[in-house]
Amino acid sequence: MGKRREHALCAFCLTADYFLTKLHDMLSKDAPLSDPTALARFGKLDVVTRLVVEGFMMGQHKSPFKGASVEFVEHRQYYPGDEIRHIDWRAYGKTGKYYVKEFEEETNLRCYLLLDCSGSMAYAGKTLSKFDYAKQLAAALGYLLLSQRDAVGLITFDSKRRDFIQPSANPKNFGQMLEILENAKPRHETAISTVLSEVQPLIKRRSLVVLISDCFDEPEALTTTLKQLRHDRHEVLLFQVVAPEEEEFPFSKPTQFRSLELRGHHQLVDPHQLRARYLEQYQEFCATLARQCGSVHVDYLKFRTTDPYHLALGAFLNQRTRPGRK
Incomplete structure (x- = not known):
């Protein structure tokens, strides 16, 4: 049972890694992210919103409000279920592994x-x-x-x-x-x-x-x-x-x-x-x-x-x- 669960988790991780890589590749091309009319064809508002903001955040390579609304604490390895927006793509480029940034819970704005x-x-x-x-x-x-x-x-x-x-x-x-x-x-x-x-x-x-x-x-x-x-x-x-x-x-x-x-x-x-x-x-x-x-x-x-x-x-x-x- 333990091995079966471990295999399932590994398969899920591989699927998540594949999705993240594809998402990163697609967003890195800036197309059709640069065309609002083309983006609208993706359908629902929540899907387009995620594409727009995740692509923008990847281009920032850092938390845009660092030191203002949130405070960076540390990196940790990515696990299935973590928010994609917290992935540090710069760390991925250096190590080939996915790490997420952890922040203190603050709401200043x-x-x-x-x-x-x-x-x-x-x-x-x-x-x-x-x-x-x-x-x-x-x-x-x-x-x-x-x-x-x-x-x-x-x-x-x-x-x-x-x-x-x-x-x-x-x-x-x-x-x-x-x-x-x-x-x-x-x-x-x-x-x-x-x-x-x-x-x-x-x-x-x-x-x-x-x-x-x-x-x-x-x-x-x-x-x-x-x-x-x-x-x-x-x-x-x-x-x-x-x-x-x-x-x-x-x-x-x-x-x-x-x-x-x-x-x-x-x-x-x-x-x-x-x-x-x-x-x-x-x-x-x-x-x-x-x-x-x-x-x-x-x-x-x-x-x-x-x-x-x-x-x-x-x-x-x-x-x-x-x-x-x-």
């Missing part, structure tokens, strides 16, 4: 992920929609923070607050977040500043607030509510998610434009007459948003739906770990 689920986020163009990109980014950020033993929560909204999960470092809590993200649909109008004012009293402890949105709201009103969050000593980071078509306006033939938030609102326009004016106003809108965020010490990052997720994760870590943060 509480993060609220705020996801815009309004109708304008449904725009897709030739890529995946802004909403699909945004919810995958939210899931990846949550998984990354959870892997560092940080507490992560979720708030979804459109014209009003929808789902609300308090921050927790419990994986079951993250499972609930993934389920909400998987089933969420973009609809209704946008009211970012109104929702932020409603959410502010619910965030009682000092936290990191990450807003993911296309930011189609009045910049002045949005900045006012972001300033209130900063006044409460929260760190605030704004991810603006845009479609390439919104930045380039590549239309050449008369096109029917319809509102994704107001039913029945549509208009036929000649793109040649509209393009220059549209691009000027759009660029001014983004510049104003970035400038006003800077004035209230809110970190502002803009990403297209074609940008690899690892760029957004890297920018997030750079903002979190840079010296002199207020």
Whole structure:
């Protein structure tokens, strides 16, 4: 019985080693990890989230929040059932054996992920929609923070607050977040500043607030509510998610434009007459948003739906770990 159990364990170890090697080889090629639209074809949100974050962590070769939310203790040999994200790939490269990093259980950071689920986020163009990109980014950020033993929560909204999960470092809590993200649909109008004012009293402890949105709201009103969050000593980071078509306006033939938030609102326009004016106003809108965020010490990052997720994760870590943060 003992030998049979030992053989079974060895077979399981070999299978796990094979899977880890294949996963490492696939992720090392950076394809299709660099293409959000191709990644979406993998199916469920949890699968894509793991691929994105595990690939990103392998590229880091270290705990991105080392010395902040977790404290490294020691290495030990990998055993079946250990989390893949804790494998030290640098040690594997030197020894040919799998070792995992052990960390002290600490939770210094509480993060609220705020996801815009309004109708304008449904725009897709030739890529995946802004909403699909945004919810995958939210899931990846949550998984990354959870892997560092940080507490992560979720708030979804459109014209009003929808789902609300308090921050927790419990994986079951993250499972609930993934389920909400998987089933969420973009609809209704946008009211970012109104929702932020409603959410502010619910965030009682000092936290990191990450807003993911296309930011189609009045910049002045949005900045006012972001300033209130900063006044409460929260760190605030704004991810603006845009479609390439919104930045380039590549239309050449008369096109029917319809509102994704107001039913029945549509208009036929000649793109040649509209393009220059549209691009000027759009660029001014983004510049104003970035400038006003800077004035209230809110970190502002803009990403297209074609940008690899690892760029957004890297920018997030750079903002979190840079010296002199207020």
